[in-house]
Amino acid sequence: MLKRFKMLTLVVSVVVLPCLVFAASHKVAVGDAVVSNTERTVTVPLEIANQDDFVAADIPLRFSEGVTLDKVSFKDTRVENFDLTVANIDNKEKTVVIGLVNQLSAERKAALTNGEGPVAYLTFTIDDPSLTEVVLEPTVMENPRHEMMFIYNEITDNGPVGPRTEDPVFENLAFSLTGDTDSELPTEYALSQNYPNPFNPTTQISFSLPTPGNVSLEVYNVLGQKVTTLVDGNMGAGNHVVEWDGKNSAGVGVSSGVYFYRIATDNFVDTKKMMMLK
Numbered sequence: 001m002l003k004r005f006k007m008l009t010l011v012v013s014v015v016v017l018p019c020l021v022f023a024a025s026h027k028v029a030v031g032d033a034v035v036s037n038t039e040r041t042v043t044v045p046l047e048i049a050n051q052d053d054f055v056a057a058d059i060p061l062r063f064s065e066g067v068t069l070d071k072v073s074f075k076d077t078r079v080e081n082f083d084l085t086v087a088n089i090d091n092k093e094k095t096v097v098i099g100l101v102n103q104l105s106a107e108r109k110a111a112l113t114n115g116e117g118p119v120a121y122l123t124f125t126i127d128d129p130s131l132t133e134v135v136l137e138p139t140v141m142e143n144p145r146h147e148m149m150f151i152y153n154e155i156t157d158n159g160p161v162g163p164r165t166e167d168p169v170f171e172n173l174a175f176s177l178t179g180d181t182d183s184e185l186p187t188e189y190a191l192s193q194n195y196p197n198p199f200n201p202t203t204q205i206s207f208s209l210p211t212p213g214n215v216s217l218e219v220y221n222v223l224g225q226k227v228t229t230l231v232d233g234n235m236g237a238g239n240h241v242v243e244w245d246g247k248n249s250a251g252v253g254v255s256s257g258v259y260f261y262r263i264a265t266d267n268f269v270d271t272k273k274m275m276m277l278k
Contacts, residue, residue, distance in 0.1 A: 001229045002208070002222060004062040007194075011249075013251070013253060018170060020234055021083055027048070027049040027169045027170070027171050028046070028048055028138075028148070028169070028170050028171070028173070029046075029047050029049070029151065029170070029172040029173065030044050030045065030046055030136060030172055030173055030174075030175050031044065031045040031046075031047050031098070031118065031169040032044075032175075033134075033175040033176065033177070034178055035126075035178075040125060040127060040129075040192060040206070041070070041123055041124060041125050041126065042067075042123070042124050042128045042134070042175075042177055043121055043122065043123045043124075044121070044122050044134075044162050044175050045118035045120070045121050045122075046059075046098070046118060046119055046120045046121070046122060046124075047072075047116065047117060047118050047119070048078070048112075048116070048117070048119045048150075049116035050112065050114055050115065050116075050150065051113075051114045052114065052150075052152045053111040053112060053113050053114060053152065054111060054112050054150045054151060054152045054173065055101065055102045055103070055111045055112070055151055055152065055153050056097075056099075056101045056102065056150075056151040057098070057099075057100040057119075057147060057149070057150050058097070058099060058146050058147065058148065058149050058151075059097070059099075059100070059144040060095065060096075060097045060098075060138065060140065060141050060147065060148060060212055060260070061095065061096050061097075061098070061136045061137065061138060061139060061173075062093075062094055062136070062137050062138075062139040063094050063095070063096070063124075063134060063135070063136050063137075064094070064095065064096050064131070064133075064134045064136075065128070065129030066126070066127055066131040066134075066137045066195075067124040067125065067126055067127055067131065067134055068091050068124060068125045068127055069089050069091055069096055069122060069123075069124055070123045070124065070125055071089075071123050072087035072089065072096065072098065072120050072121070072122055072123075073120065073121045073123070074119070074120055074121075075121075075141050076118075076121075077117070077118045077119050077121070078112060078115065078117050078118065078119050079100050079102075079112060079119045079120075082100055082102050082103075082112075083099060083101060083102065083104040083105065083109070083232060084099060084100065084101035084104055084260065085099075085100055085104045085120075085136065086098070086099045087099075087120070089195070095139060095141065096122070097105070097141065097146050098119075098120055099110075110113070126177060127193075127195050128196075128204075129192065129195060129204050129206040129241045130204060131177055132176065132177055132178050133174055133175065133176055133177060134174065134175055134177065135173065135174040136173040136174070137170075137173060138170060138173075172207075184208065185237050185238060186208035186209065186210050186237070186238070186239060187210055188207060188208070188210055189207075189209065189210060189265065189267065189268035189270075190208040191205075191206075191207045191261075191263050191270040191271075191272060192205070192206040192207065192208075192231075193272055193274075194206075194244075194261065194272070194274045197274050197275060198274075198275040198276065198277040199246070199274065199275070199276060199277070200243060200276060200277050200278055201246040201253065201278075202243055202244065202245050202246060203243070203244055203246075203274060204241050204242070204243050204244075205217065205230070205241070205242050205243075205261055206239065206240065206241045206242075206243060207239075207242075207263055208238070208239050208240070209235060209237050209238060209240065209265065210237055211237050212234065212235065212236045212237050213234065213265050213266050213267070213268075214230050214233065214234055214236070214265065214266060215229040215232075215235045215263065215264075215265050216229070216230070216231060216232050216234065216244060216262075216263070216264045216265075217231035217232075217261065217262070217263050218230065218242060218261070218262050219259055219260070219262075220259065220260045220261075220262065221254075221257070221258075221260075222257065222258050222260075226249075227248045227249070227254060227259065228244070228247065228248050229248045229249065230244055230261075231263075244261075246276055254276060255276070255278070256276050256277055256278045257275070257276060258274070258275050259274055259275070259276060260272070260273055260274070
């Protein structure tokens with residue numbers, strides 16, 4: 001994958017196809033996000049508006065903490081027929097580099113004509129249940145170098161003059177996690193991994209209830225001893241978030257180590273592990 005990205009600059013420099021030249025108008029934005037409450041994911045289209053026809057794009061982005069970028073899809077987009085549609089995801093650095101080139105062979109292939117619409121769909125897992133917004137921003141990367149640009153091929157009355165690069169305008173690169181969802185209520189029971197994990201001194205535990213009912217949420221140590229009770233009572237259907245402050249039932253902070261949290265309802269039981277680090 002990295003080798004293909006290192007080739008991008010070379011590929012872009014040799015692709016020279018005649019195209020009409022319009023007044024420059026090129027923007028990068030995100031469209032409406034679709035949030036899945038049950039899967040704790042959000043999918044957002046990355047949209048490009050271009051008035052000039054272009055043959056390649058280098059799109060390095062940095063994204064917010066609190067989410068993990070699972071995949072980038074080019075299916076059903078404006079560039080799904082491009083010869084090169086790749087994404088290099090680095091969740092440790094919170095970056096993704098998207099590379100687009102319309103052709104890699106000598107056979108002539110049409111450029112991306114002027115228009116507007118998605119060129120990729122980004123799917124994130126929501127790790128932080130308290131997060132209400134995800135922000136994308138352009139970035140510059142080294143080794144290999146990537147910086148945001150569109151590449152056009154320009155032709156004049158005297159013939160082709162070679163590739164022309166443009167820095168696009170950025171609009172609406174943030175999207176909300178509290179907007180439209182694919183389901184108003186969860187359709188199944190679920191207990192999510194706490195966030196952050198490891199944690200100090202607090203962490204949040206999320207769970208989903210498709211129907212109202214009695215809920216018990218308790219924390220145990222590695223010896224199986226109950227540390228504290230976080231929930232004990234009736235709760236409505238929906239997605240819930242409970243915070244644990246790292247204290248036992250007596251209000252004393254617990255020591256570093258592994259702990260387990262267990263949810264129990266009339267129809268669902270699940271247990272997950274978490275770690276306190278001081």
